[in-house]
Amino acid sequence: MTGAYSERFWPSLRAAFCLAIVVFLIAPMVIVAIVSLSSAPFLTFPPPGLSLQWYRKLSGSSVWLDAIATSASIMLPSAAVATAAGTAAAVGLARARIPGAGLIASLIMAPMIVPVIITAAAMLGAFRAWGLQGTRVGLILAHTTLAIPYVVFTVLAAMRLVDDRLESAALTLGATRWRAFWRITFPLILPAVLSGLLFAMVISFDELVVSIFLSSPTVRPVTVQMWSDVRGDVDPTIAAIGTLLLVFSVSALLLETALNRQRARPLVAEAAATGPEATR
Amino acid sequence: MRMGLLQLNSVSKIFDTITAVDRISFALAEGEFLSLLGPSGSGKTTTLQMIAGLTHPSSGEILLAGRPIGPLPPYKRDIGMVFQNYALFPHLTVARNIAFPLEMRRMRRAEIARRVAAVLKLVDLSGFEGRYPQQLSGGQQQRVALARAIVFEPKLLLMDEPLGALDKKLREQMQLEIKHLHKRLGVSIVYVTHDQDEALVMSDRIGVFNQGRLEQIGTVEELYEQPTTRFVAEFVGETNVIRGEVRDGANGCCILETAEGPLRGRARQAVTTGSAALISVRPERLRLAAGQPARSDGDGIQGHICEVIYMGRLRKYVLDTAGGQKLIVARQVAGVEANSFAVGDAVVATFQPEDAVVLQDAHEHGDK
Numbered sequence: 001m002t003g004a005y006s007e008r009f010w011p012s013l014r015a016a017f018c019l020a021i022v023v024f025l026i027a028p029m030v031i032v033a034i035v036s037l038s039s040a041p042f043l044t045f046p047p048p049g050l051s052l053q054w055y056r057k058l059s060g061s062s063v064w065l066d067a068i069a070t071s072a073s074i075m076l077p078s079a080a081v082a083t084a085a086g087t088a089a090a091v092g093l094a095r096a097r098i099p100g101a102g103l104i105a106s107l108i109m110a111p112m113i114v115p116v117i118i119t120a121a122a123m124l125g126a127f128r129a130w131g132l133q134g135t136r137v138g139l140i141l142a143h144t145t146l147a148i149p150y151v152v153f154t155v156l157a158a159m160r161l162v163d164d165r166l167e168s169a170a171l172t173l174g175a176t177r178w179r180a181f182w183r184i185t186f187p188l189i190l191p192a193v194l195s196g197l198l199f200a201m202v203i204s205f206d207e208l209v210v211s212i213f214l215s216s217p218t219v220r221p222v223t224v225q226m227w228s229d230v231r232g233d234v235d236p237t238i239a240a241i242g243t244l245l246l247v248f249s250v251s252a253l254l255l256e257t258a259l260n261r262q263r264a265r266p267l268v269a270e271a272a273a274t275g276p277e278a279t280r
Numbered sequence: 281m282r283m284g285l286l287q288l289n290s291v292s293k294i295f296d297t298i299t300a301v302d303r304i305s306f307a308l309a310e311g312e313f314l315s316l317l318g319p320s321g322s323g324k325t326t327t328l329q330m331i332a333g334l335t336h337p338s339s340g341e342i343l344l345a346g347r348p349i350g351p352l353p354p355y356k357r358d359i360g361m362v363f364q365n366y367a368l369f370p371h372l373t374v375a376r377n378i379a380f381p382l383e384m385r386r387m388r389r390a391e392i393a394r395r396v397a398a399v400l401k402l403v404d405l406s407g408f409e410g411r412y413p414q415q416l417s418g419g420q421q422q423r424v425a426l427a428r429a430i431v432f433e434p435k436l437l438l439m440d441e442p443l444g445a446l447d448k449k450l451r452e453q454m455q456l457e458i459k460h461l462h463k464r465l466g467v468s469i470v471y472v473t474h475d476q477d478e479a480l481v482m483s484d485r486i487g488v489f490n491q492g493r494l495e496q497i498g499t500v501e502e503l504y505e506q507p508t509t510r511f512v513a514e515f516v517g518e519t520n521v522i523r524g525e526v527r528d529g530a531n532g533c534c535i536l537e538t539a540e541g542p543l544r545g546r547a548r549q550a551v552t553t554g555s556a557a558l559i560s561v562r563p564e565r566l567r568l569a570a571g572q573p574a575r576s577d578g579d580g581i582q583g584h585i586c587e588v589i590y591m592g593r594l595r596k597y598v599l600d601t602a603g604g605q606k607l608i609v610a611r612q613v614a615g616v617e618a619n620s621f622a623v624g625d626a627v628v629a630t631f632q633p634e635d636a637v638v639l640q641d642a643h644e645h646g647d648k
Contacts, residue, residue: 168334169367171354172438173428174384183380187371 029246036239043234054240064241067225071205074136074221078143079200085144086151086200087193091185093152094159095167105152112149119146120213127214134216142214143204150203151196158192159185191259198252198259205248284346285310285468286331286436291340293326300326302492303340308470310435313462314497315471315479317515318489324472325364327489328438331470332361344436355384360429360467361438365445366421368413374400374424375409381432399427402461419450426458430465439471443478455481476516488512504562506548510639513560520561520607522581523641526551534638539603540581545636556641563610565635568597568627580628581607585621597621599629 031045036054038047058064092098093105111119123142124133132138162185170180186193208223215224222241229238286308293301301323308314316324329335331342333354342349349357369377375396382392400406403423413421422442429437442458443451459482462469473479479486480500487497488511496503496512507513510521524538534547536559545559583601592613599607609629621627 163365163367165363165365165367166369168332168354169361169363170369170380171334172332172357172359172361173381174355174358174432175380176353176355179384184369 032239033243033246035236036243038236038239041235043236043239054236057237058240058244061237063225064222064237067220067222070136070219071221071223074139074143075201075204078140078147078204079197081140082144082147082200083151083193083197086148086196087155087189089148090152090155090159091181091189094156095164108152109149111146112153116146116209120210123210124213133214134219136219138214139211139219139221142210143207146207146210147200147203150199151193154192154196154199155189158189162188194259195256198256202249202252206245284308285312285344286470287343287346288327288331289341289343291327291330291337291342293323293330293335294338299492301330301337304494305340306487306494306497308436308468311466311468313459313469313471313482313484315473315483315486316489317473317476317479317486319515320474322489323492324489325440328361328440328470328472331436332359332438333357358432358434359436359438360432360434362422362425362429362440362442364441366413366425366442368421368424368428370413372412373409374405374411374413374416377413377424378428378431381428385432395431399431402430402464403427418446419454422446422454426461430461430467435468437467437469439469441472441474443473451478452481458482480516486516488515490515505637506546507560507637507639508548510558510560513637513639518563518608518610520563520566521639522559522561522603522605524557524559526553526555526557526638528553529638533633536638539605540601541603543581543636544633545638546634547638549640551638551640558639558641559636560639561631561636563596563608564594566607566609566629566631568609568611568621568629570621570625570627580630582626582628583607585623585625585627588621588623595620597627599627 035043035045035047037050037052038044039049039051039053040047089104089108093101098104123138123145127133127138127142132141166184166188167177167180170184171177175183206223207221208227211221211224212227215221222245226238226241284307288304288306290303290305291301292299292303304323304327306314316327318324326335330337333349333352337350344357344359369380372380378396378399379392382395387395396409397406400409403426405420405423405427408416408420408424413424416424425442439458443454446454455478458469462482471479471482483500485497485499486503488495488503490509490511496508498506500516503512503516507516513519513521522536522538522540522543524536524543526534527537527542528535529547529551532546532548534545534551534557536543536545536557538559543559545561547557551557581599581601581603583599585597586600586606587598589596589598590613594610595613597609597611599609601607607629
């Protein structure tokens with residue numbers, strides 16, 4: 001009796017719990033998206049009617065357009081540099097026998113673990129001394145540092161799946177190390193490199209804490225602009241820009257998932273083909 | 281004597297504190313098929329990698345066609361290599377895999393296409409150009425790896441346990457195919473394996489590795505008939521080893537005092553009277569007779585049969601000897617069951633002194 005009861009009770013409790021978490025996580029985003037379409041002149045939920053007025057206002061606002069342009073001009077170079085540097089670091093860590101490789105890896109990963117506020121304060125001090133505080137270059141450098149661990153992490157995982165005998169084989173077949181990398185290793189880790197690139201872009205575009213410390217009135221990314229707006233007079237423009245950011249991040253994530261699926265397929269096929277023989 | 285294609289002079293490889301390869305020397309003639317045979321971890325793969333240039337010797341010298349290749353990176357050595365797991369490039373088709381070494385040599389497209397088609401025909405894989413490695417069976421992948429390693433016509437081909445992942449039947453078929461290919465192309469091959477049958481079937485000569493040292497190198501017959509160490513005697517084929525003390529050794533014939541009584545055998549190296557030694561007799565060189573020894577046709581070891589194993593062509597008898605050890609005797613099964621024994625029978629095993637080899641006891645160090 002109690003057995004049958006608990007058999008039904010626990011699964012339904014678990015389902016309810018999961019549902020609550022999903023609602024808790026997704027509801028704010030959905031509400032922001034709805035509010036951004038509000039016809040009311042102020043933040044209110046539910047909105048009295050639907051309108052695209054806030055998106056129209058956004059597209060006419062030089063402050064917001066400038067902020068978006070600034071964010072993009074920081075995101076693109078920092079994501080590119082982080083991807084290149086992070087990929088190189090991952091390849092080096094996975095292949096070369098360097099003394100202190102573990103230490104190097106933990107230093108690279110540090111920005112992921114150290115509280116952001118500490119990183120931000122440290123960068124503020126250093127960049128002020130170097131004259132980089134409040135400049136675009138400063139923000140690009142800062143975002144690059146923050147994004148590198150994500151790239152290294154992703155690419156390192158992919159490198160571990162690439163048999164290093166493939167590179168040895170390429171060498172015996174007449175390829176230099178450089179050509180072996182570009183012809184063999186790189187195509188095999190490319191999906192992970194692209195994932196890393198997307199992560200780096202999202203991290204830069206969404207980054208607030210370090211950006212607050214390093215931005216200036218002339219170089220002000222979207223997130224910092226939102227932060228200062230939220231504290232002043234709030235109208236649904238902020239919801240519109242928030243929705244745009246959300247769409248950007250979600251698309252990046254969906255793209256990354258698609259890339260992952262593509263990457264997993266040939267590896268699974270290969271494992272299936274060599275599986276029974278590998279037991280030798 | 282044919283010209284030496286490859287020569288290793290006292291080559292060693294030391295990883296941290298472990299000596300993986302210990303002062304190995306051998307020469308490979310042009311067109312020769314040499315197998316490096318030994319248990320896993322005996323240094324044979326490391327030796328192969330040093331020849332390929334994938335790892336560098338800690339000391340010693342490797343010569344290819346008379347020239348030292350120490351400073352040459354692998355991509356300038358022009359040595360083909362087949363890897364244990366084939367190491368086919370998973371993102372390239374069969375044709376692109378095989379074309380890879382030709383592309384690296386900047387050959388013209390038409391020439392590449394011609395060569396790829398020719399080598400695919402050679403390994404019997406025409407029609408598979410567009411497949412990806414994971415769409416092939418193990419045996420087909422093996423052929424692609426072989427085709428890729430020979431398409432640029434290297435003088436020397438290295439193979440690292442290339443058939444290890446295949447099942448027994450396919451392995452035997454591939455052994456013959458590789459052997460035929462070797463004859464046709466005239467390429468020299470250094471072939472690493474831990475499977476003695478494979479080495480026996482394929483090789484002109486075999487080098488037996490043990491704990492980083494090359495114990496003995498020679499033809500199959502030399503290794504089988506004149507092993508120089510206990511390890512070689514036991515690793516190449518099956519053998520019975522009996523411990524004893526040298527009583528008299530002269531003219532290559534040596535008498536050992538053992539727990540089984542005095543036994544005679546051939547001694548290749550000089551032995552000192554009174555020193556400990558071993559005598560090795562192959563199971564098929566022992567003959568069995570019922571009852572008491574008849575010393576006239578050789579030495580005799582007395583014992584009881586404790587196990588009979590029927591193996592089709594052969595019947596194996598395991599004896600408990602008077603001296604307290606196990607002795608394996610293999611006899612051909614004749615049509616009639618005239619010469620068979622049963623468990624518990626008292627027998628005497630005899631052999632000709634020229635069929636027994638006297639070896640030094642303990643692990644000898646130093647060079648041969």
